Amino acid sequence: MIHVEKYHGTGNDFIVVDAALTVPDRRAFAIKYCDRETGISQPDTETTGADGVLFLALEKQYSPPRVVMTLVQPDGSVATMCGNGVRCAAAWAAEQTGADELMIDTLAGTRRATVGDETVRVEMGQPSFDPDTVPLAEESPLIEASIDDLTVTAVNTGVPHAVAFVDDVADVDLQRIGPSVRNASVFPEGANVTIASKDAERPGHVFEQRTFERGVEDETASCGTGAVAIAAAARRLGRIDGSESVTVCPEGGTLEVTISADGTTLAGSVAQSYATELPVAEPRRIS
Known part of the structure; x- marks a missing residue:
């Protein structure tokens, strides 16, 4: 024991x-x-x-x-x-x-x-979109590419994530689409699948989050690297401006991601x- x-x-x-x-x-x-x-x-x-x-x-x-x-x-x-x-x-x-x-x-x-x-x-640390770092089975970064029914951006935040911004995370059948994107051929080592939607009713940069995690092979109540991936992808795609604080809300609580030139921080309970x-x-x- x-x-x-x-x-x-x-x-x-x-x-x-x-x-x-x-x-x-x-x-x-x-x-x-x-x-x-x-x-x-x-x-x-x-x-x-x-x-x-x-x-x-x-x-x-x-x-x-x-x-x-x-x-x-x-x-x-x-x-x-x-x-x-x-x-x-x-x-x-x-x-x-x-x-x-x-x-x-x-x-x-x-x-x-x-x-x-x-x-x-x-x-x-610093999120990376570099195809060798993610890693990807292609030579260019994967930015807003179509995989199955999602439009994903690939970023490594310690582990690879395929991030998709959708109208409402609740409307996505993540149990169906998660394994398909997670095992897509463009990801030679697989990827976590993270979806996000903007919470229009709250001030500031607030995103709802759901993540299908590689290794767990299921949706989890929260994913810290996924929250950072949302903030990084949102910045790359121009959904937020400059050095910002981003609030990410998975099912299990609230996470705060701060982006700066030196990297990112993740905070929560x-x-x-x-x-x-x-x-x-x-x-x-x-x-």
Whole structure:
């Protein structure tokens, strides 16, 4: 049995495991406990499973403390980056250390995070439309190209996203169209599919968001890299002007994205849901 905690960032939920604990088969562990029908169950709720497992190696000797983050997704793959995952990792590390500033090492690079009373903010780096970075199976950036029934713009915000602006996100059958765009031949490594619609009733730059996530292979309640992708694509397409603050509203809450010449930041709430003990399989012996 190992101790685990459950965190979520605006509904994007993760099982958090201290990497100092031995999990012989991380892939099998994630597949088992993230399953939305048979996985980890939250007490007194109908919530089952998770959007991934965060294995976090805390290095307290640094100032600010560092966390090496490995995100294993429900299909057993390892994600390069996850905006809400980084924010949850920072909140967990802040509980362990008392620090309000953390450095989170991901496969996409190191991200600085700041933990406040109600908000965790993380520096997300510079979004890229470069076809080699996204990556794309063509030599030019993919800007407002037609794939299936969506007009998408491809951007990498730590992971690849195909962003489509639509009249109303509620009118899109994302369960049908998501897999088609996610697996389109133009994306050799696949892509997250993020749709956005402008909220005309609220002042400023406010977008509704839905995302079909690669590795989860389903729609999630929130996606941090997707929120950043919306802001980046909106700026590229002239839907917002200059250095702006963009509010993105997925199903699970509200995220704030700030764009500047130095990169982008992502901010929103994080909460610990509960803690429990889970059994892990014994290491396999080779005779």
